[in-house]
Amino acid sequence: MDLLGHLATGFGVALTPYNLVYALAGALVGTLIGVLPGIGPVATIAMLLPITYGMPPVSALIMLAGIYYGAQYGGSTTSILLNMPGETSSAVTCLDGYQMARKGQAGAALAIAALGSFFAGCVSTVFVATVAIPLSELALKFGPAEYCSLMTLGLIGSVVLAHGSLLKAIAMVVLGLLLGIVGTDVNSGTARFAFGIPQLIDGIGVVSVAMGLFGFAEIISNLESDEKRELIRTKVRTLWLTKEQFKEAWPAVLRGTGLGSMLGVLPGGGALLASFASYAVEKKVASDPTRFGKGAIQGVAGPESANNAGAQTSFIPLLTLGIPENAVMAMMVGAMTIHNIQPGPQVMSSNPALFWGLVTSMWVGNLMLVVLNLPLIGIWIKLLQVPYRVLYPAILLFCSIGVYTVSNEPFDVLQTAIFGALGIMFLKLECEPAPLLLGFVLGPMMEENLRRALLLSRGDPTVFVTRPISLTLLLAAVALLILIALPNLRKKREEAFAEAEA
């Protein structure tokens, strides 16, 4: 079947009233948590996973995907009006977006963020659709050795993107892998690291890990710092761009979309990397770089387009290779597993309605998001006026109910609290939790493929370097590590993170 035929199948699924409602729900929740600082897509997806049990798998995935790209829309609102990232991937938008708002151009900044995101969303949906077929055909040639190497590359990628020391990030990955294999070993039936606790025999739940490390730890750390939030006082008058602003912004939107789509596919990539890279590029190509940081519209248009493009194309490795490349995709693996779908190249052929339905729902969701974010902007601004002291107990409540309803088991909540404590400790020690979550999800897959690869090669470890695809993937991983370890680039990487935080 040709691409148009596939897309028609997809729209047939995505445009059913039932799935439209779930796309809208995802987009709404995504915008909501994007606007609210202190809760991100990882914790939200964890929170909503249990309620998707009873839903058809495609509706569940449509809704959860909407949360990720919806958050990219919502995040910009907070960055522009509050000078505080609603989402980490909108952090760079603060630099110029807030300055625009202070100059009375909040409306223009919000408009270009939403329109740029929409354009990027449309382009990257097509990108996902076109790249997916050849990539999944390639992936069907993969054996266990290739999968092992691919996972290694993916995990190294997540390390490169982590803040701070490389060594700590690698250790977090390994710890994640270890936590991932807790529970019954599928081959021998041995209950590993269960410590006699019956609930641990089924393994540690991904919801508990994600909610503890990303949800609870974040709330606690916000409570410890006494940052004051200040909403900009100016009224958002017109939500439109002047002709000059449009002229200045559209090349940045194009560049951001292209860059974001590319970076989204890379291991470790996604919305975050895309927005940082786009800001750097915009500053490089600008005729007058000194305007950046003082309200340059390109500094909003580029990164906001890029983060949405990156959010969507980061589904490509998951849907075609079965490998999650960032923490949000790790949660999507959790969602697919719950619905008994093994992520990988076979999804497209065995379940085309699910695959194409999800891809086309992204375009539908983006259309909804423009409506949700432009005309309804007033509602989101109102929401920003709710003080954090009222907000966080509500977030805690929804998180607790979410964790509890995974299996109506109070032990799960206790386990989540333990991961919350671990999370706050890791934050204090500057150990990023994202590599741990990725390792956690990949742990069982990695062990299984390692086992099979070495079983097939009769214990000969050279199998990983004698098969060409596997060798290429491993070389890429090594190259990535060397690149980052080089002193020059390392400084650049630290600067990029520092700039984003400033």
Add this chain to the structure above:
Amino acid sequence: MARIRHPKDFIAGLIFIAFGVTAIVVGSNYTLGTAARMGPGYFPRVLGVLLILLGGALAIRSLWLQGSPLRSWKWRPTLVVLGSVVLFALCVAPPRVFGVALPSLGLVLSTVILIILSSSASPEFRPKEAMVSSVFLAALAVGVFVIGLKLQLPIWPGQG
């Protein structure tokens, strides 16, 4: 005695070593097998050794790598937030004590307890505001989760 210049790395290193040692010690009960026929103990052993190596490198490196000091830990938010969450779970679904099943407090009362208790972790805690918000959220929780999503949760005490 060498001085620790990077306390965060040093402590992180020790924690990774501790996890690695646990993996190896507990994992020594599982059959190791060979590379070609891996037993359940093989992969954990590899990971444990890796963790010890990485943690060791971090700890040793912290003797000359300069790092910022650890900020003091305000234990109150951690304790109150995590405590109120655990208490919530215990109120909704109490454990068996000496074989006797205790009655559930129900979603409404549990929510009120969670909201008021966890609100008190904030330096800007306002009791009245927390009470109002707890009643509102309890109604919302029942509406969304029990009526809307039809989750199996007792609403009032003694229902579960």
